[in-house]
Amino acid sequence: MPVSTQYTIQSGDDLTPERLEALNAQLAKFSPQEVLEWAIDNLPNLYQTTAFGLTGLITLDMINKISVQRQKDHIVSLIFLDTLYHFQETLDLAKRCVETYDVPLKVYKPVDCDSVADFERQHGQKLWENDEDAYDFLVKVEPARRAYDELNVKSIITGRRRSQKGDRAAIPVIEVDGTGLIKLNPLAYWDLQQVRTYIRANEVPYNALVDQGYNSIGDWHSTNKPASKDDERSGRWEGKEKTECGLHKDYFKMRAAFMASKKAKQQLAEQKKQHQIADHASPVLEASA
Numbered sequence: 001m002p003v004s005t006q007y008t009i010q011s012g013d014d015l016t017p018e019r020l021e022a023l024n025a026q027l028a029k030f031s032p033q034e035v036l037e038w039a040i041d042n043l044p045n046l047y048q049t050t051a052f053g054l055t056g057l058i059t060l061d062m063i064n065k066i067s068v069q070r071q072k073d074h075i076v077s078l079i080f081l082d083t084l085y086h087f088q089e090t091l092d093l094a095k096r097c098v099e100t101y102d103v104p105l106k107v108y109k110p111v112d113c114d115s116v117a118d119f120e121r122q123h124g125q126k127l128w129e130n131d132e133d134a135y136d137f138l139v140k141v142e143p144a145r146r147a148y149d150e151l152n153v154k155s156i157i158t159g160r161r162r163s164q165k166g167d168r169a170a171i172p173v174i175e176v177d178g179t180g181l182i183k184l185n186p187l188a189y190w191d192l193q194q195v196r197t198y199i200r201a202n203e204v205p206y207n208a209l210v211d212q213g214y215n216s217i218g219d220w221h222s223t224n225k226p227a228s229k230d231d232e233r234s235g236r237w238e239g240k241e242k243t244e245c246g247l248h249k250d251y252f253k254m255r256a257a258f259m260a261s262k263k264a265k266q267q268l269a270e271q272k273k274q275h276q277i278a279d280h281a282s283p284v285l286e287a288s289a
């Protein structure tokens, strides 16, 4: 085993900043396969969260190989947050991955929504344009939190890499977020070229949109082909400053912003209602005066 941890990790609380630093110094020297083997043996209640991006597909393939080697069923289950606005190609790929790897997949959708029609009935059309923070909270942040609570998730694997730049430019292999959730980024040090090479060499299934020039694929309304060759995620939220969907931001801040915006919308709706009542009432008052 590549890394021996001198302490038992039962939750993120066991990973103090000092321990995290020491652990990251060790893990940074190991291959993603070795990091994954270590994580499988040492991290509590581990799941892989994936939108079936190229990076996550490699993790899926590597875990499958570890499972076969250990003569076990696929060891780490997947969590997919179905925003309802994914490309059909992504949903097809999810199905193909489950069939290919025989991996358990947990799908979480926005509360009380099974379709875009359900979502738009509750939250209106094009919420991502009208209130992008509320959109991110409803389709990603809240469903993720619900998944972690219901499945008692303590650790997750993500597909983030340093070469994706932005907030990811310095991510470590292992981190603990503000809620105590342990996040493992086994391919933190790989670049897109290494990713593509692995996918090809191992015949890993991938999104049909990749062959059309898409590198990073999220919701259809916020995904384009990369605008810059040097930035693989530059097709996401093109023309906006935004570079993250909220999943990897501070949960408590996201929730507070969502609650504040919800309250403001409720107050506005109440004010409008009061005005309408007043508008209807005045002719009657005038008539009876």
Ligand SMILES: Nc1ncnc2c1ncn2[C@@H]1O[C@H](COP(=O)(O)OS(=O)(=O)O)[C@@H](OP(=O)(O)O)[C@H]1O
Pocket (backbone or CB within 6 Å): 049, 050, 051, 052, 053, 054, 055, 056, 057, 079, 080, 081, 082, 083, 157, 158, 159, 160, 216, 217, 218, 243, 244, 245, 246, 247, 248
């Ligand atoms: N919908 C959904 N469901 C589950 N997990 C998800 C989802 N979206 C993002 N992720 C996790 O974040 C990793 C990076 O995704 P992206 O680069 O697409 O960015 S973003 O999170 O959408 O902003 C992504 O890596 P991949 O496994 O390569 O897809 C996941 O670990």
